[in-house]
Amino acid sequence: MTSLTAAQVPAGTDRRSERVERIRQAAYRIRRNALDMGEVQGQGYIGQALGVADVLAVVYTDQLRYRPDDPDWPDRDRFLLSIGHYAIAAYAAMAEAGIIPIEELETYGSDGSRLPMSAMASYTPGMEISGGSLGHGLGVATGMALGLRHLGNPARVFNLLSDGELDEGSTWEAAMSCAHHGLDNVTAIVDVNALQADGPTVGVLRTEPLTEKWRAFGWHAVRVDGNDVAALVAAFDEVREHRGSPSVVICDTRIGSGVPLLESREKAHFMRVDENEWQIARDQLEEGLAR
Numbered sequence: 352m353t354s355l356t357a358a359q360v361p362a363g364t365d366r367r368s369e370r371v372e373r374i375r376q377a378a379y380r381i382r383r384n385a386l387d388m389g390e391v392q393g394q395g396y397i398g399q400a401l402g403v404a405d406v407l408a409v410v411y412t413d414q415l416r417y418r419p420d421d422p423d424w425p426d427r428d429r430f431l432l433s434i435g436h437y438a439i440a441a442y443a444a445m446a447e448a449g450i451i452p453i454e455e456l457e458t459y460g461s462d463g464s465r466l467p468m469s470a471m472a473s474y475t476p477g478m479e480i481s482g483g484s485l486g487h488g489l490g491v492a493t494g495m496a497l498g499l500r501h502l503g504n505p506a507r508v509f510n511l512l513s514d515g516e517l518d519e520g521s522t523w524e525a526a527m528s529c530a531h532h533g534l535d536n537v538t539a540i541v542d543v544n545a546l547q548a549d550g551p552t553v554g555v556l557r558t559e560p561l562t563e564k565w566r567a568f569g570w571h572a573v574r575v576d577g578n579d580v581a582a583l584v585a586a587f588d589e590v591r592e593h594r595g596s597p598s599v600v601i602c603d604t605r606i607g608s609g610v611p612l613l614e615s616r617e618k619a620h621f622m623r624v625d626e627n628e629w630q631i632a633r634d635q636l637e638e639g640l641a642r
């Protein structure tokens with residue numbers, strides 16, 4: 352049997368499927384980390400963390416350039432978490448990325464911990480902004496991206512927003528400004544889980560049609576199933592090559608994804624999980640990986 356060197360393997364076949372499998376494994380560990388942290392508090396933003404795990408696995412283990420042991424490296428790509436309540440998801444991914452020690456996750460939300468329940472830049476290495484007040488991430492991303500361009504620094508700026516965050520006028524001011532300056536070093540990621548604190552997004556404030564809206568604001572926009580790792584990889588690879596305007600990857604995600612027990616539960620912004628359910632959730636997660 353002849354074997355091909357890496358350079359001879361047709362692009363986009365085996366190497367991509369190996370890459371997807373590697374990211375799928377990372378997403379599994381991110382979900383497991385989130386369940387472990389959720390159990391520390393017994394409740395929290397667990398549905399969101401499970402829903403966005405595939406997106407974060409692609410971003411943190413495949414797209415971002417950073418040095419895990421040097422979070423302030425000037426040439427790092429910046430990942431801005433607008434949505435402070437998604438901290439549990441970010442810590443789960445940062446532990447997988449080697450930025451936070453896995454053992455530290457058990458301190459989540461406790462007094463004196465570096466991992467507060469709402470993300471704070473001054474507490475956590477690698478957390479670029481404090482994002483609890485919704486609607487500020489994209490403005491900060493725009494400013495950072497302008498600064499990096501001014502310095503001739505090729506680093507990219509990623510900003511994870513939620514669908515609820517699109518209710519904020521400041522998000523759309525920033526979207527206009529970012530496009531006006533042609534900041535192709537910015538990639539916005541919107542987690543469209545169709546839910547907000549007060550209920551389904553469609554009932555709180557209609558934000559659709561999202562792709563058309565972002566395009567009208569001058570962005571290169573792609574929409575993707577945010578729980579399909581192969582589709583996410585293709586989308587992030589595609590926007591990486593785009594030049595001349597900022598890009599947005601709109602990700603449709605399922606709350607509780609990967610854990611049928613929590614996926615099928617009434618959709619809740621803040622989820623309570625009974626003491627006996629955590630192990631069931633972990634078992635279901637593992638069964639899903641085997642499939």
Ligand SMILES: Cc1ncc(C[n+]2csc(CCOP(=O)(O)OP(=O)(O)O)c2C)c(N)n1
Nearest residue numbers: 399483484485513514515516546547548620
């Ligand atoms: C400016 C601002 N207004 C209101 C809130 C309160 N708040 C916290 S999370 C949240 C829901 C926002 O929607 P989304 O992030 O889509 O909710 P999820 O998908 O996590 O349920 C709200 C209104 C806030 N943090 N900041």
Ligand SMILES: [Mg+2]
Nearest residue numbers: 514515546547
């Ligand atoms: Mg939401």
